[in-house]
Amino acid sequence: MQTTWTSPSLTFSYVTLEDLTPISEMLTKETVCRWLFFGPNLPEVTHAYFLPFLDENALALAEDRLPSNFVFTIRNRKTKAFIGQCALIADEFSPGAYLVGYQIDDPFWNKGIGSEAVTFLIWFAFRIAGAYRLNADTAAGNQGSARVLEKGGFVPEGRQRKYWHARGGYHDRLLFGLLTEEVKEDVLATLDRLFS
Ligand SMILES: CC(C)(COP(=O)(O)OP(=O)(O)OC[C@H]1O[C@@H](n2cnc3c(N)ncnc32)[C@H](O)[C@@H]1OP(=O)(O)O)[C@@H](O)C(=O)NCCC(=O)NCCS
Structure with a gap:
């Protein structure tokens, strides 16, 4: 079963044990966690969060099926240097x-x-995952996050005022969604050529 996908410059691989050290280091940083509802975390907290995903991946691979959640490590394709992580976490009440x-x-x-x-x-x-809908949210101050969602075609679906009380202030939460019918087939066909 395939566990790594590549673009010309990046690899996206199901998270493995060796990724937990760089992921943990990243999530100790105030900069990275500034707009997250969690963190900065001690490394053991990050390990404890990710370990169930590793167990689930191992089981799915043994059973030759897709995992329920998809947690990827992003690396430089050429140098293999750690860059970050991304994930699709299943909504337990709404399959797909x-x-x-x-x-x-x-640094990236x-x-x-x-x-x-x-x-x-x-x-x-x-x-690949057969999704019908993607959910996304971000603190309103996280302009970079809102922008990457807009660029990806996510549709703004609302604003929850003072949703987070964290780091000495109140933060509105911006909600976004993307439905499978909103992504054109020719766009996916182009992405088929980009990611393999
Ligand atoms: C938010 C984050 C994912 C953006 O990633 P990135 O690789 O820097 O984004 P890109 O280089 O693809 O930039 C995308 C766009 O966002 C803009 N952007 C990025 N960071 C920005 C910031 N801090 N303020 C304003 N705009 C920003 C870029 O200018 C670019 O806009 P353009 O394409 O219109 O020129 C990254 O900063 C990050 O991981 N932050 C820490 C964790 C986090 O907040 N994750 C999201 C949780 S909801």
Whole structure:
């Protein structure tokens, strides 16, 4: 079963044990966690969060089926250097709906990688995972996150005022969604050539 997908410059691989150290290091950073509802985390907290996904991946691989959730590590295709992670987390009450998530480590911001990660998640969700809907949300101050969602074609679906009380302030939550019928077949066909 395929566990790694590539674009010309990046690889997206199901998360493995060796990825937990760089992911944990990334999630200790104030910069990366500034707009997240979690973190900065101690490494053991991040390990404890990700370990069930590793177990689930191992079981799915043994049973030759797709995992229920898709958690990817993003690396530079050529150097294999760690860049970040992205994920599709299944909505347990609505089969076929997934929450998208993405964290790019701070040395790699503003290079188009967040946009590419969201594009990859859209392609994977609608081409491979059989999704009918993607959910996304972000703190209103996280302009980079809102922008990568807009660029990916996510539709704004609302604003929850003062949704988060964190880091000394109140933060509105922006809601986004994307339905399978909103992604044109010719766009997916182009992405079929980009991701393999
Ligand atoms: C948010 C995040 C994913 C953006 O990733 P990135 O790789 O820097 O984004 P890109 O380089 O693809 O930039 C996409 C667009 O967003 C804009 N952008 C990125 N960061 C921005 C910021 N801090 N403020 C305003 N605009 C920003 C870019 O200018 C670009 O716009 P354009 O294409 O119109 O020129 C990244 O900063 C990150 O991982 N942050 C920490 C974790 C996080 O907040 N994750 C999202 C949780 S909801």
